[in-house]
Amino acid sequence: MSRLQTQSAAPSNAASVSASGKGHPGGHPQGKKKQKPKDMFGTLFKVWRYLSAYKSSLALILLMVILSSGLGLLGPYLLGYTIDRIDYPGHYSLIFLLGLLGLVYLLGSITQWLQNIWMIRIAQSAVYRMRNDLFNSMHRLPVAYFSKRQHGELMSRLTNDIDNVSQTLNSSFIQLSSSILTFVGMLGLMLWLSPLLTLITLTIVPAMFFGMKWITNRTGKYFKEQQRHLGDLNGFIEETFSGQKMVKAFSQERRVTEMFEEKGARLREAGYWAQTYSGFIPKLMNMLNNASFAIIAGAGGVMAVHEMITVGVIVTFAEYARQFTRPLNDLANQFNTFLSAVAGAERVFEIIEEEPEAKDEANAKAASMVRGEIEFRNVSFAYENDIQTVSDVSFHLKPGQTAALVGPTGAGKSTIINLLSRFYDPAEGEILLDGLNTRDLTRASLRQQMAFVQQDTFLFQLSIRENIRYGRLDATDEEVERAAELANAHSFIRKLPDGYDTVLDQDGSGISQGQKQLITIARAILADPAILILDEATSSIDTVTELRIQDALYRLMEGRTNIVIAHRLNTVRQADVIIVLVEGQIIESGSHEELMEHKGFYYELVQSQFERVSS
Numbered sequence: 096m097s098r099l100q101t102q103s104a105a106p107s108n109a110a111s112v113s114a115s116g117k118g119h120p121g122g123h124p125q126g127k128k129k130q131k132p133k134d135m136f137g138t139l140f141k142v143w144r145y146l147s148a149y150k151s152s153l154a155l156i157l158l159m160v161i162l163s164s165g166l167g168l169l170g171p172y173l174l175g176y177t178i179d180r181i182d183y184p185g186h187y188s189l190i191f192l193l194g195l196l197g198l199v200y201l202l203g204s205i206t207q208w209l210q211n212i213w214m215i216r217i218a219q220s221a222v223y224r225m226r227n228d229l230f231n232s233m234h235r236l237p238v239a240y241f242s243k244r245q246h247g248e249l250m251s252r253l254t255n256d257i258d259n260v261s262q263t264l265n266s267s268f269i270q271l272s273s274s275i276l277t278f279v280g281m282l283g284l285m286l287w288l289s290p291l292l293t294l295i296t297l298t299i300v301p302a303m304f305f306g307m308k309w310i311t312n313r314t315g316k317y318f319k320e321q322q323r324h325l326g327d328l329n330g331f332i333e334e335t336f337s338g339q340k341m342v343k344a345f346s347q348e349r350r351v352t353e354m355f356e357e358k359g360a361r362l363r364e365a366g367y368w369a370q371t372y373s374g375f376i377p378k379l380m381n382m383l384n385n386a387s388f389a390i391i392a393g394a395g396g397v398m399a400v401h402e403m404i405t406v407g408v409i410v411t412f413a414e415y416a417r418q419f420t421r422p423l424n425d426l427a428n429q430f431n432t433f434l435s436a437v438a439g440a441e442r443v444f445e446i447i448e449e450e451p452e453a454k455d456e457a458n459a460k461a462a463s464m465v466r467g468e469i470e471f472r473n474v475s476f477a478y479e480n481d482i483q484t485v486s487d488v489s490f491h492l493k494p495g496q497t498a499a500l501v502g503p504t505g506a507g508k509s510t511i512i513n514l515l516s517r518f519y520d521p522a523e524g525e526i527l528l529d530g531l532n533t534r535d536l537t538r539a540s541l542r543q544q545m546a547f548v549q550q551d552t553f554l555f556q557l558s559i560r561e562n563i564r565y566g567r568l569d570a571t572d573e574e575v576e577r578a579a580e581l582a583n584a585h586s587f588i589r590k591l592p593d594g595y596d597t598v599l600d601q602d603g604s605g606i607s608q609g610q611k612q613l614i615t616i617a618r619a620i621l622a623d624p625a626i627l628i629l630d631e632a633t634s635s636i637d638t639v640t641e642l643r644i645q646d647a648l649y650r651l652m653e654g655r656t657n658i659v660i661a662h663r664l665n666t667v668r669q670a671d672v673i674i675v676l677v678e679g680q681i682i683e684s685g686s687h688e689e690l691m692e693h694k695g696f697y698y699e700l701v702q703s704q705f706e707r708v709s710s
């Protein structure tokens with residue numbers, strides 16, 4: 096049973112020109128992920144379901160986008176118009192035109208500002224709901240789902256993918272629609288003003304298109320490589336930090352440093368090329384802008400001399416040409432960001448739509464006040480492949496009895512616990528609690544009858560008090576402290592500077608392994624279940640703490656039905672029944688004395704230093 100591992104998921108901020116270079120965390124480089132969505136329209140429709148709650152606001156935003164794009168086009172047109180009227184002050188008031196121009200720019204900014212803040216609000220609300228749905232679905236998933244996937248990969252969906260969707264919703268919707276509107280509107284106006292000068296101006300577009308394509312192909316490749324190396328480096332840092340003791344213990348500092356430098360050098364190289372190529376983009380744009388300006392000025396000048404157009408039209412064209420590249424560039428960049436966000440959303444929906452843990456039977460009853468009688472009747476089970484992990488297992492425990500599960504690694508001890516707690520259901524046979532088939536009980540109520548004390552203690556990043564209270568949320572402070580006393584944890588907790596309010600580190604690293612065990616025992620004592628599942632620690636803890644743990648455990652086990660995955664001869668000896676499992680089958684069972692007399696596998700195990708062999 097492995098503990099929850101949390102991988103660092105702080106997004107890196109690698110600069111990017113196009114979305115292909117978006118930063119992603121260590122251990123899970125974006126470059127490795129498939130960025131193209133499999134079903135773009137299906138996914139967009141699902142995203143729309145989250146946005147559709149804000150239809151009226153979206154309509155307002157669209158109106159603002161149309162207004163701001165229109166105003167953006169009107170500005171240069173008015174400028175040209177004004178210039179053409181400079182000679183006729185009697186006919187047109189220049190002041191009025193200039194005032195109008197100012198108003199157009201002001202309104203343009205206001206509409207842009209409004210659309211931005213409204214869109215951010217909607218995007219954040221939609222993403223908030225999406226994130227909640229994702230988190231809830233994760234909790235509805237069966238245990239088997241998690242055992243097949245890396246935690247880091249799942250974490251990345253909750254962090255990076257959601258973040259990606261959020262960023263894109265914030266800006267892409269507006270940018271995409273405004274770029275399209277601006278581009279189409281600009282082209283229309285230019286054609287209206289002078290089709291010939293439009294054609295001449297457009298000669299620059301192929302150069303722009305191929306130039307950009309050439310650069311983005313290269314930057315895309317190098318950014319991907321940069322991401323891959325960055326992910327590799329971050330993964331390495333994470334691994335070295337968590338395994339820091341091992342590095343020191345094996346005196347590998349030098350080798351680790353060398354490896355780090357090597358990985359860093361690879362990142363430096365990819366980063367150099369990615370940044371160099373991406374640095375070309377503004378330069379190229381600038382150059383092409385200047386070229387188009389020169390073309391318009393030259394060709395427009397000739398046309399003006401021949402009275403084909405006015406000077407005002409040249410100014411309008413020059414202004415448009417200056418803006419011309421922006422929507423094109425935005426469209427190219429936004430499209431990549433957009434694709435990668437849709438791919439992210441797709442991964443999010445994959446989990447939201449994942450088959451949840453099978454529903455309880457329609458007439459399932461809630462288990463309550465159980466006595467703790469457990470019976471396995473001819474239970475067989477295979478995880479996924481056809482190899483049976485547990486075959487024809489039968490045993491019967493009366494309330495208050497203690498069973499020790501003993502057997503070599505991989506024998507199926509944890510699987511028996513998984514079946515009892517219905518993390519998995521048996522393929523054959525049945526498991527009874529107080530004579531009732533556990534399939535006829537609701538899973539939640541069944542699990543409430545059990546407490547787990549595992550060797551791999553898991554504590555939350557909460558105060559010690561809240562960690563203990565996790566066993567029973569409505570327990571009072573006095574009850575929490577009483578449970579800690581019974582678990583022999585009270586004295587050490589009291590000595591901590593913040594006592595019960597000491598907030599544990601992410602992995603509970605502020606306190607010792609043994610102390611963590613005592614807290615989990617207190618948690619189980621507080622839960623006060625009829626059944627206790629105990630996965631005995633194999634790690635060696637100092638003798639004083641060990642004695643404290645043993646003492647607390649005996650107190651915890653009293654009056655309950657206990658199933659212990661036992662590693663200590665002492666525990667096994669005191670069990671009412673010892674169940675010896677080998678390759679998923681019970682090969683012998685009975686009390687210590689009976690099994691010793693039988694001189695079978697258990698006898699051998701005890702002879703050959705029990706603790707070492709059975710761990």
Ligand SMILES: Nc1ncnc2c1ncn2[C@@H]1O[C@H](COP(=O)(O)OP(=O)(O)OP(=O)(O)O)[C@@H](O)[C@H]1O
Nearest residue numbers: 242478479484503504505506507508509510511710
């Ligand atoms: N989630 C899983 N999916 C597929 N196979 C699994 C899964 N969990 C365990 N197994 C396999 O089932 C077998 C029994 O595993 P189990 O964890 O029950 O053994 P165990 O007796 O508890 O071992 P240990 O003492 O090492 O914890 C092993 O071969 C293991 O590889």
